Amino acid sequence: MATGERDLKTLDRRLSTIAGHLLPLAPISGSPPPIHPSFASSTSAGDRYRRIHGDVPTHEVSWSPALDESGKGFTDIIYEKAVGESIAKITINRPERRNAFRPQTVKELIRAFNDARDDSYIGVIILTGKGNDAFCSGGDQALRGSDGYADYDGFGRLNVLDLQVQIRRLPKPVIAMVAGYAVGGGHILHMVCDLTIAAENAIFGQTGPKVGSFDAGYGSSIMSRLVGPKKAREMWFLCRFYNASEAEKMGLVNAVVPLEKLEQETVKWCREILRNSPTAIRVLKSSLNAVDDGHAGLQELGGNATLIFYGTDEAKEGQTAYMEHRKPDFSKFSRKP
Numbered sequence: 035m036a037t038g039e040r041d042l043k044t045l046d047r048r049l050s051t052i053a054g055h056l057l058p059l060a061p062i063s064g065s066p067p068p069i070h071p072s073f074a075s076s077t078s079a080g081d082r083y084r085r086i087h088g089d090v091p092t093h094e095v096s097w098s099p100a101l102d103e104s105g106k107g108f109t110d111i112i113y114e115k116a117v118g119e120s121i122a123k124i125t126i127n128r129p130e131r132r133n134a135f136r137p138q139t140v141k142e143l144i145r146a147f148n149d150a151r152d153d154s155y156i157g158v159i160i161l162t163g164k165g166n167d168a169f170c171s172g173g174d175q176a177l178r179g180s181d182g183y184a185d186y187d188g189f190g191r192l193n194v195l196d197l198q199v200q201i202r203r204l205p206k207p208v209i210a211m212v213a214g215y216a217v218g219g220g221h222i223l224h225m226v227c228d229l230t231i232a233a234e235n236a237i238f239g240q241t242g243p244k245v246g247s248f249d250a251g252y253g254s255s256i257m258s259r260l261v262g263p264k265k266a267r268e269m270w271f272l273c274r275f276y277n278a279s280e281a282e283k284m285g286l287v288n289a290v291v292p293l294e295k296l297e298q299e300t301v302k303w304c305r306e307i308l309r310n311s312p313t314a315i316r317v318l319k320s321s322l323n324a325v326d327d328g329h330a331g332l333q334e335l336g337g338n339a340t341l342i343f344y345g346t347d348e349a350k351e352g353q354t355a356y357m358e359h360r361k362p363d364f365s366k367f368s369r370k371p
């Protein structure tokens with residue numbers, strides 16, 4: 035057989051092998067699309083997933099008070115962990131001020147978030163506000179001075195900016211659970227969180243230009259990413275308030291639920307996340323932020339690569355050789371394509 039003829043026959047055989055793996059094309063109208071053999075026994079891919087993983091548990095969550103390593107209590111927040119579940123809940127506890135934050139509030143939030151980050155049992159963190167009237171109404175205007183917000187020590191701070199960065203870089207999902215007002219700096223806090231579950235009574239908006247304030251950092255850039263540059267200008271320039279369903283349409287929130295179902299639904303989202311690989315979630319959070327966060331984003335994502343690399347035999351060989359005062363032997367590690 036001539037070479038050309040043999041090549042053609044080989045090609046023909048390969049094509050028929052490939053065709054054997056392909057699903058037959060569905061007729062243009064009439065019968066439903068073909069089901070891949072591995073799904074043939076179930077009615078849908080969703081059923082198959084549920085059969086393997088089970089439904090997300092819906093039992094009531096039980097919260098237990100938590101402290102950080104200092105052992106000191108909190109005055110402006112409530113810090114809790116779910117009993118037997120990897121969920122932490124941090125509640126701004128100044129309902130008489132619509133959960134406006136003062137420097138002390140922010141200091142306590144930072145302590146609680148640090149603790150939840152360091153606690154390897156915790157996989158998801160909920161941020162919320164006490165009561166049904168407000169998630170958070172931003173900085174406490176009664177304490178605003180000429181260089182930020184001042185409480186006990188008498189000098190001004192904008193330490194909420196540190197909190198925003200902490201939430202953004204925290205390698206675990208943070209979910210804002212919003213009932214009532216999320217306005218001003220409180221609106222920015224929910225935007226910085228990874229997900230937002232809103233009650234039907236939730237109201238969102240910026241007030242800065244009304245009260246002589248603005249957030250030219252995350253409050254502008256993250257908002258513009260979430261709702262688009264035109265809508266972000268609208269939110270900041272007009273200072274309108276938006277209800278939950280408007281916020282959902284704008285891409286500001288992930289879900290809207292009746293007020294009485296807010297915690298139940300938020301916990302359901304937590305449980306669903308917790309069924310998945312923590313490392314995958316960790317790397318995804320940093321990768322979803324990386325482009326926008328520039329050097330800081332790259333550093334976060336790169337840090338995850340190092341963290342994973344340290345677990346390999348190849349990395350361990352370098353460390354072991356150093357400790358044993360010998361040359362490392364990396365020859366056994368393949369240079370993958």
Ligand SMILES: CC(C)(COP(=O)(O)OP(=O)(O)OC[C@H]1O[C@@H](n2cnc3c(N)ncnc32)[C@H](O)[C@@H]1OP(=O)(O)O)[C@@H](O)C(=O)NCCC(=O)NCCSC(=O)CCC(=O)c1ccccc1C(=O)O
Nearest residue numbers: 130131132134171172173174175215218219222241247249
């Ligand atoms: C939130 C409201 C729309 C709720 O209205 P309503 O339900 O009718 O309740 P009220 O009767 O108004 O309020 C009850 C009670 O709470 C007090 N209060 C509410 N919000 C605040 C607040 N932010 N500061 C201080 N006190 C507050 C209110 O005075 C009432 O108390 P009384 O004793 O009965 O008078 C409505 O309350 C409202 O519009 N609140 C103000 C919202 C606001 O303008 N917030 C500040 C925006 S500016 C900001 O947050 C900057 C924050 C910041 O630190 C920052 C700075 C620089 C860069 C970035 C940031 C940042 O990202 O945060």
